[in-house]
Amino acid sequence: MKFTHTLKFQIGLALLALIALFSFFSLHTLRILDEQRTQGALLRLAGELQATAQHMAMQAMNYEKNTPQDSAAYTRDLRLYYQDLMNNTAQFDDICKAFSSGNFQRQLEMHEPMNPVLSENTLNAAWELEQYWKKFLQDLDQAMGPDDMPHLAKAATLIVERNPELLEKTRNLLKALDADIQQRTRETNIIIRASFVVALVIAIGIMFWFYRRVLHPLGAAVEGFRQVSAGNFSYQVPLKTDNEIGFLAQSFNQLSSRLDNLFKLTTRLQEGSDLNETLEFVSRSFPELLPLDWVGVLFVSTDGNIQLERAYADGQPEELGILRFALKNTLLEECLNSGQPLHIPDIRETALQSSSYRFLQVLSERGRRDAIFLPVTARSPIPGVLVFATRQAHAYQAEHMELLANLATVITLSFSRTLKLAEHARLAAIGQFVSDIAHEIRTPLATVSMALDYFENTELPDAARKRLELAEQEMARINRLLADILLYARPFTLNPRKTDLCPILQKIVNSQQPAAVEKQLSLELDCAAPSLPLTADADRLQQIFINLVNNAVDAAEPGSTVKIMATAVEDDILQIEVCNRGQPIPGEHRDKLFEPFFTTKPNGTGLGLAITRRLVQAHGGSIGIHSDDEATCFTLRIPRMLERSDAMRREGLWHEVLRGM
Numbered sequence: 001m002k003f004t005h006t007l008k009f010q011i012g013l014a015l016l017a018l019i020a021l022f023s024f025f026s027l028h029t030l031r032i033l034d035e036q037r038t039q040g041a042l043l044r045l046a047g048e049l050q051a052t053a054q055h056m057a058m059q060a061m062n063y064e065k066n067t068p069q070d071s072a073a074y075t076r077d078l079r080l081y082y083q084d085l086m087n088n089t090a091q092f093d094d095i096c097k098a099f100s101s102g103n104f105q106r107q108l109e110m111h112e113p114m115n116p117v118l119s120e121n122t123l124n125a126a127w128e129l130e131q132y133w134k135k136f137l138q139d140l141d142q143a144m145g146p147d148d149m150p151h152l153a154k155a156a157t158l159i160v161e162r163n164p165e166l167l168e169k170t171r172n173l174l175k176a177l178d179a180d181i182q183q184r185t186r187e188t189n190i191i192i193r194a195s196f197v198v199a200l201v202i203a204i205g206i207m208f209w210f211y212r213r214v215l216h217p218l219g220a221a222v223e224g225f226r227q228v229s230a231g232n233f234s235y236q237v238p239l240k241t242d243n244e245i246g247f248l249a250q251s252f253n254q255l256s257s258r259l260d261n262l263f264k265l266t267t268r269l270q271e272g273s274d275l276n277e278t279l280e281f282v283s284r285s286f287p288e289l290l291p292l293d294w295v296g297v298l299f300v301s302t303d304g305n306i307q308l309e310r311a312y313a314d315g316q317p318e319e320l321g322i323l324r325f326a327l328k329n330t331l332l333e334e335c336l337n338s339g340q341p342l343h344i345p346d347i348r349e350t351a352l353q354s355s356s357y358r359f360l361q362v363l364s365e366r367g368r369r370d371a372i373f374l375p376v377t378a379r380s381p382i383p384g385v386l387v388f389a390t391r392q393a394h395a396y397q398a399e400h401m402e403l404l405a406n407l408a409t410v411i412t413l414s415f416s417r418t419l420k421l422a423e424h425a426r427l428a429a430i431g432q433f434v435s436d437i438a439h440e441i442r443t444p445l446a447t448v449s450m451a452l453d454y455f456e457n458t459e460l461p462d463a464a465r466k467r468l469e470l471a472e473q474e475m476a477r478i479n480r481l482l483a484d485i486l487l488y489a490r491p492f493t494l495n496p497r498k499t500d501l502c503p504i505l506q507k508i509v510n511s512q513q514p515a516a517v518e519k520q521l522s523l524e525l526d527c528a529a530p531s532l533p534l535t536a537d538a539d540r541l542q543q544i545f546i547n548l549v550n551n552a553v554d555a556a557e558p559g560s561t562v563k564i565m566a567t568a569v570e571d572d573i574l575q576i577e578v579c580n581r582g583q584p585i586p587g588e589h590r591d592k593l594f595e596p597f598f599t600t601k602p603n604g605t606g607l608g609l610a611i612t613r614r615l616v617q618a619h620g621g622s623i624g625i626h627s628d629d630e631a632t633c634f635t636l637r638i639p640r641m642l643e644r645s646d647a648m649r650r651e652g653l654w655h656e657v658l659r660g661m
Contacts, residue, residue, distance in 0.1 A: 007243045014206050021199055038116045039181045045095050046174045052092045053170050057163035060156035067153055096133050099126035125176040129169040136162055217245040224252055233260035261285045283312035291395040292388050294368055299384040329356045332385050335373040341404050342373040345394050369393035449475055494537040501532040505564055508545045520558045528567035534640040540615050547608045548578045548634050556580035572640050579633040
């Protein structure tokens with residue numbers, strides 16, 4: 001941006017123009033005031049000339065009427081009239097010379113010199129007055145005679161005779177001066193009007209420039225902020241000015257474009273679960289945000305290596321085959337361990353630093369020179385690295401790193417959610433496959449079971465009888481396993497009705513009493529209230545608590561007590577605890593207890609607690625476990641109203657989706 005195009009320079013220039021305009025008017029006003037003062041002073045001096053001439057004429061006429069008759073009267077007139085006449089002639093002569101020379105400082109008693117410029121007419125009138133005055137003084141001197149005995153009567157007669165002409169000359173000077181002043185006033189008025197018009201044009205020009213270069217662009221920028229604040233992230237400010245506001249609009253457009261792409265990316269990631277489509281969208285949308293012509297994703301495998309899963313070059317899929325790399329002592333491992341984006345400013349030079357940087361060598365062979373590794377580890381079922389690369393060396397600047405650092409959490413969580421959805425889809429497919437297999441196995445198992453029933457009624461040797469009993473036990477275990485698999489794989493359907501929790505728990509305690517007595521255990525039920533009503537599926541609740549009480553009886557040490565405690569922790573929440581004394585569950589096992597097919601029992605299926613958690617969640621509740629040397633407790637929280645539980649279940653799913661994002 002050129003300095004002359006910046007608002008700083010342009011507004012400064014406009015302010016200087018306004019200051020210059022104000023200074024011009026101020027100086028011009030001072031000059032006008034000075035001219036007015038000068039003109040007033042000149043008029044006053046010209047008036048004094050006229051007044052002096054009239055005074056001399058009046059004194060002369062008085063003297064002619066009162067001519068002295070004796071020497072005493074003459075001496076008196078000599079002292080009074082003669083002295084007054086000398087003073088008047090000296091004053092008139094002084095002012096007349098000032099008009100002739102143009103220097104009025106002494107006459108006006110000013111500290112600064114005043115040299116007004118007189119017009120030619122005024123100068124001519126002053127010259128004529130001066131010439132006539134000189135002749136008048138000569139004639140007056142001749143008429144008075146010697147200074148010791150002047151002839152005052154002759155002087156008075158001369159003055160009375162010459163005064164009309166002297167007054168005429170004085171009036172001519174006054175008229176010329178007045179005409180000069182009026183002409184200067186007209187010229188001054190013209191200059192003032194012209195200056196006002198010029199100032200008005202300049203002010204209007206500055207206002208128009210200010211509106212066009214500042215106010216209008218600011219209005220467009222404000223509209224852009226309003227549009228984006230209203231959710232229109234695709235809005236672009238239509239400004240192409242080359243000043244600070246244009247730079248602001250350009251930065252704002254980049255921001256809105258990034259927000260729009262990020263919004264589209266997040267929406268796309270929320271809508272789909274296909275990793276290939278997600279990566280394709282990133283490869284086509286992110287080049288608007290940063291230099292990008294290659295993007296790929298690598299996932300850590302179970303053997304400790306890392307594999308390139310997908311890659312896109314210039315928006316198109318790149319077929320690279322199966323590429324696996326050792327993870328140890330690589331920058332990929334460093335990125336995963338730090339959990340922060342890692343910038344590789346020069347791939348070619350970095351790849352030569354270590355033979356373990358095989359992935360960088362692959363990128364270098366494909367012409368990529370700069371890359372950023374973005375870890376995908378937050379809540380992801382499979383840790384991985386998202387790689388952005390470009391053909392330009394040192395293409396990623398600080399602003400690109402800052403952008404990715406700000407977007408890292410959103411991008412990684414979005415990819416993690418995509419992986420979770422893909423993993424859920426894979427598990428759903430496996431579940432459907434297992435369900436189909438279970439149905440297919442049940443038919444031949446029924447035939448085998450019928451054959452075993454036939455042999456049950458047949459006389460067999462003891463050894464064969466023992467094998468038959470073992471086969472029947474295994475057949476029963478397989479049937480239980482298939483039943484649990486089908487129960488876990490099928491979607492649950494609830495039949496909610498108003499029921500009471502305490503009778504359900506009491507029924508379960510009664511049914512489990514024989515097994516507890518056999519293990520020398522006691523079952524203790526503690527309902528905080530005589531009745532704990534709720535809306536739920538009573539059969540499913542019974543299935544939940546049978547499974548938990550069975551597990552507690554199996555795990556409790558002989559002679560201990562299994563406690564079942566139920567209470568209302570809130571008006572609409574019931575809490576049930578099933579506790580037993582026994583060996584505490586190790587921490588590494590507690591995290592896996594609710595996973596399908598995980599079990600520590602020799603003959604367990606590993607589906608009991610998984611099914612229990614699904615049933616609890618179907619009711620909108622939650623289940624947790626606490627285990628230490630004192631006791632092991634399973635804690636359930638179930639809402640009393642199933643309508644609320646539906647809302648809670650939906651809310652829980654949304655929380656899971658949001659956490660995945």
